[in-house]
Amino acid sequence: MDDELVLDPYPSKIPSLMDPSTSIGFLQPQEINLADQCFPRPQCDFFNPFRTMDGSCNNLQYPTWGQANTASTRIIQANYSDGYAQPRKSVSGHELPSARKIRTAILQDVDKSSPKINLFVMQYSQIVTHDTEFTILKELGSNGPLKCCNKDGSTPEIIPKECLQIKISDDNNSHSKHRCLSVPRALDTSDRGCNIKPVRQMNGVSSFIDASILYGSDHETSRSIRTFKNGKLRRQLGPNGKSYLPNVKKATELCNVTYDSTVCYVTGDPRVNIQPDMAVVTILLMRLHNYLCDELRSLNPKWDDERIYQEARRLLIAMHQHITYNELVPVILGRDFARENYLLPLTKGFDDSYDQYLNPTTTTSFTAAAFRSLHSSIRGFIELVNEARKITSKIRLSDFFFKPDIIQKQDNYDSFTRGLLTQKAQEVDQYFTEEISELAVRIPDRHQHIDLISVDLERGRDYGEPSYNKFRQLCGLSEAKTFDNLIDQMDKKDIDALSKIYEHVDDVDYYVAGLLEKSKPGSMLGHTFQCVVGEMFFRLKYGDRFYYEFGHQIGSFKLGQLNEIRKTTLGLIVCITSDIYSVQRNMFEIPSSRNPLVPCNSIPKLNLSAWKEE
Incomplete structure (x- = not known):
């Protein structure tokens, strides 16, 4: 039976479209926009048809909305123990259970593959995540990165106030001898001298889906990766003369490598080297930009470098947005949910639904x-796949954190890309591969493994996210008075596990309970995650003046151009930017008899003649 046809007894909806009496705790606009007072108002060019690099002036009335290096918004009231910035405690007044204790008891390593969703869903979702959010960590003055643990991995006697700390018990099954997990707190409005209460965390990138992962969110970064010739981005040539992202000057500073000349990429976002698939998709976007530059220049030979760059950037962002809303969002949230909450693109004409009063700034809850939650879909091993869709090799994820050089060996770029299309993702649930729950690393602490899932959980507390019960009410469910009341969204065994860890049902972390929720029909997510993620995509669409479907705005596409953009598929872009000969029709599902491979030469390309100026 098609899961889209399953009757849902608890249909989910986004708070912005719910009756106020149904969405309990949804903040009013003046509360959502509270941090506006913290940042200076930029000067805007009302006639600029292109986005600014930092996202400022997207909204001409509220020009800091979505701007890089401003504060995230809240859609639900924060819960801090002091009402300001200290992480919440149990309703009893005791400390909450350790994030590590919760992780090892409930969020374990169990291999549970999705029946049909492939790994490209996880990777493109990570692209969107990095496109819309970058957590800036607190530092100790000018002394560089904050160290919350001793060098030997033990817990310091005095913990800096800028730190959260996750203790690892001696009997814990950890691959590391360290008994302290360093978690610097996120930079917030108090660090900017703004005393709004409670604090709001800073976002280092623009909130918009604007390919800042490729272009950067400030002028200095964007200029550093441009050639200033024919609109193109910098590149390096690899095997068979193919284009790859340029190298940093000192690879040892940004990658887990021994020599400065080793492959280590630089682009608009410093997280590009985290793991190979992240770099692969960013390379895809760079190749697409330079391809569009060539096409636009051939149509408009009089255009200068700046015009070609801006037009190619504008078009690439539109294609990126179309893939996100037309292909990715229906897979993650469910097509029916996306349709009912107005998240699907139109099939013809302009959309005139831009809402200048809807704040698109990334929300803390998202x-x-x-x-x-998409971290749960990560696989511990990455498969490299040939054109016949046969696995040629597997690599262990933890062996290649911040080591992207494998991409430029032989034809591995195409093999990684086929792997993303062919390998099944893990289900989004309470299970995580040990590769990220025990063996993840970060730069510069490359020799200490971290538990990324415990950090995720602790980060929610750092951001002041209230308990799961508050999100139930926000998303139209009843308040759970006891653990047994959670049975409407969870299995009994999972409820029992929660009751053994937490003192009270009002203590349960949103992140943990959200992972335990049963997925909604047609969706990868449970009720409250679907609700909150849907709310964010709604804001990123209708609060973005430059969203590609909007008409009658400075910078809107012409109707003929919009019709071509709507032909965009991820399959088309993969075919344009690689030597892969065939792709499946639904690029976020594994190939099958219902989702067969089709030749790249059968996929219609965009006709860019609509961009030719007379």
């Missing part, structure tokens, strides 16, 4: 909890 970035510190709900969308982090």
Whole structure:
């Protein structure tokens, strides 16, 4: 039976479209926009048809909305123990259970593959995450990165106030001898001298789906990766003369490598080297930009470098947005949910639904909890696949954190890309591969393994996310008075596990309970994650003046151009930017008899003649 046809007894909806009496705790606009007072108002060019690099002036009335290096918004009231910035405690007044204790008891390593969703869903979702959010960590003055643990991995006697700390018990099954997990707190409005209460965390990138992962969110970064010739981005040539992202000057500073000349990429976002598939998709976008530059220049030979760059960037962002809303969102949230909440693109004409009063700034609930759930879909091993869709090799994820050089060996770029299309993702649930729950690393602490899932959980507390019960009410469910009341969304065994860890049902972390929720029909997510993620995509669409379907705005596409953009598929872009000969029709599902491979030469390309100026 098609899961889209399953009757849902608890249909979910986004808070912005719910009756106020149904969405309990949804903040009013003046509360959502509270941090506006913290940042200076930029000067805007009302006639600029292109986005600014930092996202400022997207909204001409509220020009800091979505701007890089401003604060995230809240859609639900924060819960801090002091009402300001200290992480919440149990309703009893005791400390909450350790994030590590919860992780090892409930969020374990169990291999549970999705029946049909492939790994490209996880990777493109990570692209969207990095496109819309970057957590800036607190530092100790000018002394560089904050160290919350001693060098030997033990817990310091005095913990800096800028730190959260996750203790690892001696009997814990950890691959590391360290008994302290360093978690610097996120930079917030108090660090910017703004005393709004409670604090709001800073976002280092623009909130919009604007390919800042490729272009950067400030002028200095964007200029550093441009050639200033024919609109193109910098590149390096690899095997068979193919284009790859340029190298950093000192690879040892940004990658887990021994020599400065080793492959280590630089682009608009410093997280590009985290793992190979992240770099692969960013390379895809760079190749697409330079391809569009060539096409636009051939149509408009009089255009200068700046015009070609801006037009190619504008078009690439539109294609990126179309893939996100037309292909990715229906897979993650469910097509019916996406349709009912107005998240699907139109099939013809302009959309005139831009809402200048809807704040598109990334919400704390999205970035510190709900969308982090996609970490559950990560596989511990990455498969490299040939054109016949046969696995040629497997690599262990933890062997290649911040080591992207494998991409430029032989034809591995195409093999990684086929692997993303062919390998099944893990289900989004309470299970996580040990590769990220025990063996993840970060730069510069490359020799200490971290438990990424415990950090995710602790980050939600850092951001002041209230308990799961508050999100139930926000998303139209009844308040759970006891653990047994959670049975409407969870299995009995999972409820029992929660009751053994937490003192009270009002203590349960949103991130943990959201992962335990049964997925909604047609969706990868449970009720409250679907609700909060849907709310964010709604804001990123209708609060973005430059959203590609909007007409009658400075910078709107012409109707003929919009019709071509609507032909965009991820399959088309993969075919344009690689030597892969065939792709499946639904690029976020594994190939099958219902989702067969089709030749790249059968996929219609965009006709860019609509961009030719007379």
